[in-house]
Amino acid sequence: MRVLTFLMVLVAPCAAGALDVRVLVASGPQLTVRLPPPPGPGLTTPLAGPPAPAAPSVPWTVGNRGGKLTLGGQDAGSDVLYVPPSPGSLVEIAGKTYRGGVLLRAVSGGVQGINVVDVEDYLRGVVPAEMPASWPAAALAAQAVIARTYVSARINPALPYDTCATESCQVYRGVPAEKVGTDTAIQATAGQVLAYGDKPAQTYFSSDSGGHTASSEEVWGRGIPYLVAQPDPHSAGGPRAAWRVEASAAKVQAAAERFRVRVGTVRSVGVTLTSASGRVLEVTLTGTSGSGRLSGLQAGDFVRALGAHSTRVRLGGSVGPGQPLVLEGSGAGHGVGLSQYGALGLARANADHRRILSFYYPGTTLEVLADAPGGRGRPVLAAAGVGHAE
Template identity: 65%
Template sequence: MILPSLALLGAGSVAHALNVRVLVGSGPQLTVRVPVRPAASGLGGAPLGGASPLPLAAWTVGLSADGARLTLNGQDAGNAALYLPPAPGSVVEIAGKTYRGGVQLRAAAGQVQAINVVDVEDYVRSVVPAEMPTSWPGAALGAQAVIARTYVAAHVNPAAPYDTCATESCQVYPGVGAETPASDAAVAATRAQVVAYGGQPASTYFSADSGGYTASSAEVWGRGLPYLPAQSDPFSAGSPRAHWRLEVGAAKVAEVAARYRVQVGAVQSVVVTRSSPSGRPLEITLSGAAGTARIDGANAGGFIRSLGAAGTRVTLNSAALAAGGPLVVEGSGAGHGVGLSQYGALGLARQGYSHLYVLGFYYPGTSLSTLTGRAAGGAVLAGAGALPQPGTALALRPDGAL
């Protein structure tokens, strides 16, 4: 079936409120296996469904000689896009991975793009186990499900060819193979829930471990958001990266410094000369035989991460550098530290807090809303209830709902 637009993607009831479009593959050629009825002769055919899974037919999708159109098994398809819409229970296989829903194929910039079109709940079913251990308590998994759903809701853009990607650049989305009963249960228990601020999906950043103090979005990326502050995080404990030590040789320090356009000759000293409220460096001063230079702002944290550090809440000891010894980096936590700390979610869950309290703590001032669909401007939300803080009573809307 060849469609000129994505107009069908917004259709559906609350039970299937939102289909999202995920770029899952790109290359000069892709192998796609799609369900077809025995009588179907192309990539599409009759609507899919029924109690029994349909057989999958394999197609090698490439590009025409001029790169303007797709080819199927070497034959010119006559169009730059092909679309098999999702149907209840349908799956597709793209580049060896199985995904729920349908697929859109596009010729774009000399590549074949494969875009999985999937119900948002099925999308979250794959993301949660890829981002958090499914042996963790349901409250932690539930919080991860809500922020995963919120992330993709915030990125819904009908004007773009796809909404999100399947890698760490967006959210890890491996497909059906990642799903587990525990994460499925967490997704079902939080169905359609999103974190909202000002009536829009919030920016639900997260990292593995805050190291005992979350970072503000302003100090990490230079863009402050009121619900992403630097704050003490007593719940993040027990992480393998709670306390760590790294030794970095002088040659490595010089090589990383050069990436940040710092040339001071043989590096003799590396000192944090200004820190953020969360204890992360905002300015690092490097001294050497050829002078002194500074790395500041978000680049200061980038420099620390480029040295191989797990996180940026660190102290530096460069006493041995001048004598040819290493720079000693000691730190706590892993990741950028903004928003939810996954080990903090684990700590809160183990103390008996629900996923709502986890969200309320890490995104203060936000509310819980319901994702109801998509429109020309993006995702559509309904309702709002204040998220609770640990140690407070659960906040409800006047009608008694969350």
């Protein structure tokens, strides 16, 4: 059996879960944290006993004085305080409720609040934040697998936390986001992740491919064998399947100046090179003092600055006072990997989550996270009979 070991060391002793994730959920000059009543006087004392029956009720105001944490204005004697997760435990950090425990760190300028939570409980606050919980079970299951893969690949004990709670990582909204439909999808795919060879796959996704997925090479300049450009007829029913926006002459001029294209007053803009998936690779601008080009990532950023929902866009022609530049395109987002509206289309056509993942990540396999034999907090990726995502 092929096995991939993920190094997983929790931030403090007395780790509880098979795979706990550290999520930066809040930071500021000070944070308010609510916890179940501790068994002793110290916040660092691990919680014990039965699961918390209700929302946490003991408030702590945590600050930073001279690089050390304070509790209610009193010196806590450390720059790190940790309450590990326990079965059923809840914690409120900066007014939001999360499952698991909390790690508090003194950092320059204040305090970081890091939720330490079992990966399956973490997903309960991620999947409904990334995909509507009312969508078909197969689409939700596919989203659960790629979300689990994403975070499993990013666990790194050498860093202060593994992931954040915003769109820069994966959106994570904690307990208030949880829904029955997404909880069911997470349970149905428990432990499942995508792998390529002996490593976790890079499970990028976007809202809508616009009818053709993009390769990682054309978008980011880095080729990954299973992130390829291919027709995607399943992404046809989304709100951005076809769109049209207008950019005023002032907006075009401001974008040209932002990207340092020195052509004087812009008179025309055109796409002069596209990728295999129909996405912009080069834009040419002509103005009163000459012409200039933007290519690669800058070309894509330029059209997005004009209001394009994706870089699978057509534009061109004159621009001037009272004459806006018209952009017509399809899709939303970068288009690499899974298209959420494509997953919806496949699910409506009775495809299961294996078929969805196989289409968007060809050549990957579906594996299962498990504990390493005799290891504590060191998850492994094992074939475990799940097989190819086909």
